[in-house]
Amino acid sequence: MASENDYINYEMQKRTEPLLGVVIHNDASELNANEWREVLINAPEERYVQGIAHYYIDRNGQWQAIDTENIAWHTANQIGNEQYLGYEVLESLSSTDEEFLLNEQETFRVIASDMIDYNLEPNRDTVKLHLEFSETECPHRSFEIHTNWKTTVDGIPDEWVINDLKDYFISQIKQYMLN
Structure with a gap:
């Protein structure tokens, strides 16, 4: 699927x-970008209140659900929703590790482009994880693969584990910013 900019049929606040x-984020589903688009593009507001990010990304493409100038409801936290862009790494429940890693890489590429556009430097303040804003296991699959922390078994990770994952994400985003 090529990048789509046919946003959801609901006007999110600027x-x-x-x-x-x-x-x-890790989407905690088996859906790819095309399938998320079908689920969300004409959904009622009640569905969006449950959570919606700016981007839905897998190794085969992406769907941008919300313009980056608008707020998304992706963190269950006012600051997270209003002042951060949300990126869903897809297929966290259905892909192999290799496929999921490719989904992450595509997500890092998109994030790098947006960070360049918004003149943001990747660091621990500008690159956040969903669980830093609200009580959640997200991004569960990324924790498992990169830190061997299983949020479903081990609970919310310690700060050093969170920083370890963030540092990995930051290093990957920086690589795409250099190219």
């Missing part, structure tokens, strides 16, 4: 506060 960074 961001009035400065953009502070990005939040990386």
Whole structure:
């Protein structure tokens, strides 16, 4: 699927506060970008309130659900929603590790482009994880693969584990910013 900019059929509020960074999510589903588009593009507001990110990304493509100038409801937290862009790494429940890693890489590429556009430097303040804003296991699959922390068994990770994953994400995003 090529990048789509046919946003959801609902007008999200424009961001009035400065953009502070990005939040990386794992979607906790088996859906790819095309399937998420079908589920969300004409969904009712009640569905969006449950959570919706700016981007849905897999190794075969991406769907941008919301313009980056608008707020998304992706962190269950006012600052996270209003001042951070949300990126869903897809197929966290259905892909092999190799496929999921490719989905992550595509996500890092998109994030790098947006960080360049918004003049943001990848660091621990600008690159956040969903669980830093609300009580969740997200990004569960990324934790498992990169830190061997299983949020379903081990619970919310310690700060050093969170920073370990963030440092990996930051290094990957920086690589795409250099190219």
